[in-house]
Amino acid sequence: xxxxxxxxxxxxxxxxxxxxxxxxxxxxxxxxxxxxxxxxxxxxxxxxxxxxxxxxxxxxxxxxxxxxxxxxxxxxxxxxxxxxxxxx
Amino acid sequence: xxxxxxxxxxxxxxxxxxxxxxxxxxxxxxxxxxxxxxxxxxxxxxxxxxxxxxxxxxxxxxxxxxxxxxxxxxxxxxxxxxxxxxxxxxxxxxxxxxxxxxxxxxxxxxxxxxxxxxxxxxxxxxxxxxxxxxxxxxxxxxxxxxxxxxxxxxxxxxxxxxxxxxxxxxxxxxxxxxxxxxxxxxxxxxxxxxxxxxxxxxxxxxxxxxxxxxxxxxxxxxxxxxxxxxxxxxxxxxxxxxxxxxxxxxxxxxxxxxxxxxxxxxxxxxxxxxxxxxxxxxxxxxxxxxxxxxxxxxxxxxxxxxxxxxxxxxxxxxxxxxxxxxxxxxxxxxxxxxxxxxxxxxxxxxxxxxxxxxxxxxxxxxxxxxxxxxxxxxxxxxxxxxxxxxxxxxxxxxxxxxxxxxxxxxxxxxxxxxxxxxxxxxxxxxxxxxxxxxxxxxxxxxxxxxxxxxxxxxxxxxxxxxxxxxxxxxxxx
Numbered sequence: 382x383x384x385x386x387x388x389x390x391x392x393x394x395x396x397x398x399x400x401x402x403x404x405x406x407x408x409x410x411x412x413x414x415x416x417x418x419x420x421x422x423x424x425x426x427x428x429x430x431x432x433x434x435x436x437x438x439x440x441x442x443x444x445x446x447x448x449x450x451x452x453x454x455x456x457x458x459x460x461x462x463x464x465x466x467x468x469x
Numbered sequence: 470x471x472x473x474x475x476x477x478x479x480x481x482x483x484x485x486x487x488x489x490x491x492x493x494x495x496x497x498x499x500x501x502x503x504x505x506x507x508x509x510x511x512x513x514x515x516x517x518x519x520x521x522x523x524x525x526x527x528x529x530x531x532x533x534x535x536x537x538x539x540x541x542x543x544x545x546x547x548x549x550x551x552x553x554x555x556x557x558x559x560x561x562x563x564x565x566x567x568x569x570x571x572x573x574x575x576x577x578x579x580x581x582x583x584x585x586x587x588x589x590x591x592x593x594x595x596x597x598x599x600x601x602x603x604x605x606x607x608x609x610x611x612x613x614x615x616x617x618x619x620x621x622x623x624x625x626x627x628x629x630x631x632x633x634x635x636x637x638x639x640x641x642x643x644x645x646x647x648x649x650x651x652x653x654x655x656x657x658x659x660x661x662x663x664x665x666x667x668x669x670x671x672x673x674x675x676x677x678x679x680x681x682x683x684x685x686x687x688x689x690x691x692x693x694x695x696x697x698x699x700x701x702x703x704x705x706x707x708x709x710x711x712x713x714x715x716x717x718x719x720x721x722x723x724x725x726x727x728x729x730x731x732x733x734x735x736x737x738x739x740x741x742x743x744x745x746x747x748x749x750x751x752x753x754x755x756x757x758x759x760x761x762x763x764x765x766x767x768x769x770x771x772x773x774x775x776x777x778x779x780x781x782x783x784x785x786x787x788x789x790x791x792x793x794x795x796x797x798x799x800x801x802x803x804x805x806x807x808x809x810x811x812x813x814x815x816x817x818x819x820x821x822x823x824x825x826x827x828x829x830x831x832x833x834x835x836x837x838x839x840x841x842x843x844x845x846x847x848x849x850x851x852x853x854x855x856x857x858x859x860x861x862x863x864x865x866x867x868x869x870x871x872x873x874x875x876x877x878x879x880x881x882x883x884x885x886x887x888x889x890x891x892x893x894x895x896x897x898x899x900x901x902x903x904x905x906x907x908x909x910x911x912x913x914x915x916x917x918x919x920x921x922x923x924x925x926x927x928x929x930x931x932x933x934x935x936x937x938x939x940x941x942x943x944x945x946x
Contacts, residue, residue, distance in 0.1 A: 388822045391829065392780065393787075394813070395806035404815075404822065407880060411772075411823055414881050418769040418839045424762070424846060441830040445802055462801075 390443040472537055472631055472685045479526055479536045486526060486536035490519035490580045493538040497583060497629045500946060504605045506614070506623035508543045509551050509584040522578035533688045535578035540630040542621050543584040544591055545676065546665040547571055550581075554667045555599035556589045558786050558793045558812035568665020569700065570634060570676050570693040577692060582630050585620030589814045590783065591641055591669045593617050594886060597877045598816045605873070606649060607944035608912055612870040613877070615645030621679050622649040626944050632680035632689050638670050639771050640865075640890025642677040643902035647865035647915020650904045650941060652932070653679045654686040655890075657899040657922045659704040661690075662697030668782040670775035673894040681941075683901060683932035687711035690925060706923070714930030720753030722931065725858030729764040730889055734867045741906035742864050742916045745935060749862075752934060759854045759861065763846045764892055768884055770847070771891035773827045773840035779817075780824025786812060819880075844895045851896045855921050860931055864889055865902040865915035889917065899925050901932045904941055911942070 385405045389396045396404070457464035478484045494512050501507050515538070522536035541547065544554040546564035548571075553559045567575070574581065588598045596604035596619025604619035606612040607627040614623045618635025622645035625633050635642040637655040646653025654677050661676045668674075678689035691712065696705045726746060731739050746756050788794035788808030795807035813821070827836040854861065867886055876883050893900045898919055905916040920928040 384826075385822070388825050388829075391825045392818075392821045393784075393802075393805050393809055394818055394821065395803065395810040400810075404818070407819060408822060408826075410881055411819065411884070412826070414884060415769045415773055415823070415827070415836060418766055418773065418836060418843060421763070421766045421770075421839060421843050421846075 391441060470631065471682060472533060472680070472688050475537055475631060476531075476533055480531060486519040486522040486580065487516060489536060490515045490538055490582065493582050493630055500627060500629060503610055504607055504614070504623045504627055505602050506586050506604050506620040506627070506629065507540070507583040508553055508555065508586050508601050508620070511547075511550055511581055511583050514550060515580050515582045518575070518578070518580040522580060525578045532577040532692070534574065534692050536580060537632070538580045538582045538630050539574065539689070540583050540585050540621060540624040540633040541571065541581055542587055542618050542633070542635045544587060544636060544667040545570060545634060546667070547581065547584065550584065552584065552667070553600070554590050555587045555601055556812065556814065556817070557600045559667075560600060560793065562792055564665070566665065569662035569697045571665065573693050579692070583624070585618070585624050585633060587620055588617035589817050590667065590779070591617040591636055591638055591674070592779065592816050592820050593877070594640065594644055594883055595877045596620060596645065597873065598814050600814065603873060606870050607946060608650065608870070609910070611872055612912065613648065613873050615648035615866075615870060617641040617645075618653075618679065619645045622646050622651055622653065625649070625651045625679050625681060627946055632678055632685050634676055634689070634693070635679050636666055636674055637677050637894065638674040638775060639887045639894050642679060643865050643890050643900060643915070643917055646679050647902045647904070648870035648913065650913030650944065651679055651681055652683050652686050652901065652903045652936070653677065654683070654690060654901045654925070654929070655893060655899060656690060656694065656925055658894070658897040659702050660694050660706065660899070660923070660925065662700040662703045664697055664699040670778040671782065672778060673775055682936055683903060683929045684712055684715055686901065687715070687926070687929040704923075708926070711926050711929055714926045715933045717930055718753065719749065719931055719934055722749070722754045722860065723757050723858040724749050724754050725757050725759040725854055725861040727759045727761045727764070727854070727861060727863070729761050730863040733885070733888070734864050735869075737908065738864050738868065738914050741914050742862060745905045745916050746862055748935060748938065757858050759858055761850045761854055761892075763843060763850050764888070766843045767847065767892045767895065768888050770840040770843040771887060771895060772823065772884060773836050774844060774895070776820045776824035777827050777837055778824070780821045780828065783817070783821055788812070847892055848896045851892075851898060860928070861919040863917045863919065865917045869908040869912035869914050893919055898922055899928055901928050903932050903936055904939065905935070907942055
């Protein structure tokens, strides 16, 4: 359940407790199906070797995309929104 | 009616392009309430297209598809015409540009009659996850049409258009074609520009034709294939006459049969596919036994890779730039989260979650990286198989179309059914599905022929050979 909550946060999708519960059950089944891929190690050349291919990726921590500091440099803001000239 | 028969009638002025467009628009209006295969009927623009087509015909400049009524899956952008991807997220989206394939069809005067229903964002194999309601099979409306291009397949099978464009990421053209008794072709990756195709899994998807014959699929593919600068993956093709090998002898052609494709397949379907192999043998082809052991990992590799790509491609739907926006705004973050919660359906959310799971810290080596390696192995094993055969014959789906509510309620079974088709996308090959029989309760059964990269012309030729001797049963409308 904690994992699913974290995934919702990473995916930037809001959820209710009941949605979380329902999704959790289905995701357990899906991940079980995906686990089949681990058996592929028995095929030569598929097994995992050490690699730094992903070493430069950031930590998976959901971040707020918006900072108040950003707004200090912007003219014409309203609450947390930018005001822009009417175009159409 | 076939494209070539209609072409003759249009060129000989036995029927006008506007009259033909009107006939097909009427058929949609009269019949589609039974199938729900269209999301938008393009009546006004279809007549404009038809007027343009008639001008081309009158000036002797008609091409094969000039004036031919064609439907288009609703994830292919049409300038000024709503394009929804069957999602609440894009329910009111009117694109300011057309996809490359639409531009090409427009240049030669094809008539776009409507935008077809599908699984939301092309994620599904039943066409039941659409925000606009599920699609029903014209052979039995209590059954699914297959997916994700279910609306396209139904629009052809129920004679509401002559041909249709779908998109195929893991079988989404071939499987609904099989379920609805029509022909569906998935071209080699990079044959058709993806510019204007609403992205799901960019390394796998291709736009492909659905029609009543391989020959008609060839005409449609000839019109849309080729290099487009706006899709950098699109290939420069030396020849775009995809009907060029129709009628050539298949004597000596080697057709491979791999046991792995038949695991878990209904016994009667296996018999029908094997009897098609016997037919080819009687025409002089050689049947050879091949093996592709890595196939058992196809489903997990396909879902991991496609979902990882979907998680990234669908990150753009934030309620800020375009598409649905939640009324429950609050902060910037909660606006995005609520928009995505309300705008996406359950299956799309599952795929995004799975994609982020496969790519997340601690799991990416276990899942995504392994899946990429399996994909490479699938390519290698197909490559090796094609050393001993020219084409591979397989079932398109392990069963005929199930009842509505059965398939989509058993996710694992539905995902597993992609086994027969998804390997072709992972390997970057081309394949065609055509009917090869009917189940005891009258539902169509499809077989697939897989070809080497860019051998669509050969594929159409060999598929056409079978179709000429096979008697199709039309859906009773």
